[in-house]
Amino acid sequence: MAHGIVIDGKAIASEVKAKLKSRVEALVQEGRSIRLDAILVGGDQGARLYAKNQAKACEAIGLVYHLHELPTDATESEVLSLIESINKDDAITGLMVHMPLPKQVNAETIQSAIAVTKDVEGVNPANIGNVVFGRRSLVPCTALAVMELIESTGVKLEGANVVCVGASRIVGKPVAVLLMQAEATVISTNHHTKDRPSLTRAADIVVSAAGVPNLIGADDVSEGAVVIDVGINRIENGDGKKITVGDVDFDAVKEKASYISPVPGGVGPMTVAMLLRNTVQAADS
Structure with missing residues (x-):
């Protein structure tokens, strides 16, 4: 049985920021x-x-x-x-x-x-549309963050079966297109999708951006899958205090996944890093 490696979004984001700092210093000079x-x-x-x-x-x-x-x-x-x-x-x-x-x-x-x-957030429809033409600058930051986290695992995207749960304009759809450009085989699901668990169980990579707590459980993924959790949900814990969780039942899915991103500490910090990178690219263009 696999035991998922936790993708450290904070650490990867720190590496991105360190490179950006050097680039900013050069531009200022x-x-x-x-x-x-x-x-x-x-x-x-x-x-x-x-x-x-x-x-x-x-x-x-x-x-x-x-x-x-x-x-x-x-x-x-x-x-x-x-x-x-x-x-x-x-x-x-x-x-x-x-x-x-x-x-x-x-x-x-x-x-x-x-x-x-x-x-720099990539939210203008023109920039969202540019994703289709292969651009990875000034496209939605969260979509870029997802790609960076997947690529950090070293998993081969060419030919990989990927299911994107959620098809929002800012995250789900751009992520699906970016993955297609990487020559993955991509299925995008929404709340009308029939038998979604059968699709995610057949996937090598699952990206969930639906905004539903615990939507993805252990029975929804295959052994060794890469799981990227984009969801940010506020729920009450047993003490009545609110906590932040993703779409994925982290503890359960971690036992089956090869790699899994946490919430918080995964896509969130990488999204900020991608915003900064887009900002530097906008100034450097």
Whole structure:
């Protein structure tokens, strides 16, 4: 019986950041501007915490970071106006908008307004579409993180059977396309998929990005499979306290998988690293 090696997303992300720091230093010496601006609308605590951690991550590799805060009752027009001004500012090389947005602000409209060349999260439909043409820069950060973690295992992607559980625009679909480009055989499932467990049991690699706690159990994977957990779910433990878990029943699946990513500590830190890499690439393009 296999006993899964835990993929250390934090360690891999640290390696990426170390290389980026050297690259940033070189660009700064050349007189290049590298600045990431972020927009936070409202007081969502999760988004605010992410923004704080993002600022620290930027500072650690020498990136200039600036957060624009708008009130919860900000109109869509006000957010679009701010985006337009940032798009036009040549000193700002990267832009992202924190989610969630208030109900009066449409996320897709906002993401579509971000300049393609500054869209470091890869959420503009144009950048998402570029995944189909083989690009791996300025494409969705979480999708890139998934690919980096899979590749870190050394598993051969050519000809591998992969099942992506979840088909979101930002994660599931881009991951599936990136895997296809690596010449894997890919099946993408959604909540309408019939007999999903039979598909995941036949897979060499399972990527779950459905946002459902314990969706993937030991009976859902084959012996020796690589399992990447993208889910981030807040649930109550036995003490009534909330904890963060993924889509995968980690302890059970670890006994069968060859490699498995944890939550937290897997895809999350790698997603931040990919955001930083996209930011540097945007400045260097």
